[in-house]
Amino acid sequence: xxxxxKVRGDNLPADLLLWRIHGVRGQELLxxxxxxxxxxxxKGVLLVPGDSVIVPDLPLEEPFATREVVTLFG
Numbered sequence: 126x127x128x129x130x131k132v133r134g135d136n137l138p139a140d141l142l143l144w145r146i147h148g149v150r151g152q153e154l155l156x157x158x159x160x161x162x163x164x165x166x167x168k169g170v171l172l173v174p175g176d177s178v179i180v181p182d183l184p185l186e187e188p189f190a191t192r193e194v195v196t197l198f199g
Contacts, residue, residue, distance in 0.1 A: 126182065127161060127179045127180060127181045127182060128179070128180050128182075129177055129178070129179050129180075130142070130146070130177070130178055130179075130180050131175070131176070131177050132172045132173065132174055132175065132176040132177070132178065133174055134174065135173070135174060136171040136172075136173070137171060137172045138170060138171055138172070139155060139158060139159075139165070139170075139172060139178070140152050140155050142172060142178070142180070143155060143158060143180065146180055147183050150183055151183065154180075154181050154183070157181045158178065158179070158180060158181055161179040161181060162178050162179055165178065
C-alpha cells in the first residue's frame with residue numbers, strides 16, 4: 126500500500142527520496158510516483174519542505190530464472 130511522506134529536506138529530488146525510502150530499486154518507481162501525484166512534475170525537479178507526496182511500494186521480486194549457459198571454449 127502506498128505511503129504518504131512529508132518532505133523535510135531542502136531541494137530534495139524525487140528520485141533521491143525514493144532511493145532513501147526503498148534503496149537502489151526505489152529509483153525504478155519514479156514514473157509510478159509521478160502518476161500517483163498529479164501535478165508533481167509541473168512543480169519542477171525538486172521537492173520543497175512541506176510537500177506531501179505519495180510513495181509507491183516496491184513490487185515483489187521475481188524468483189531467479191535459470192538460463193542455459195553457453196560455453197565458447199568447451
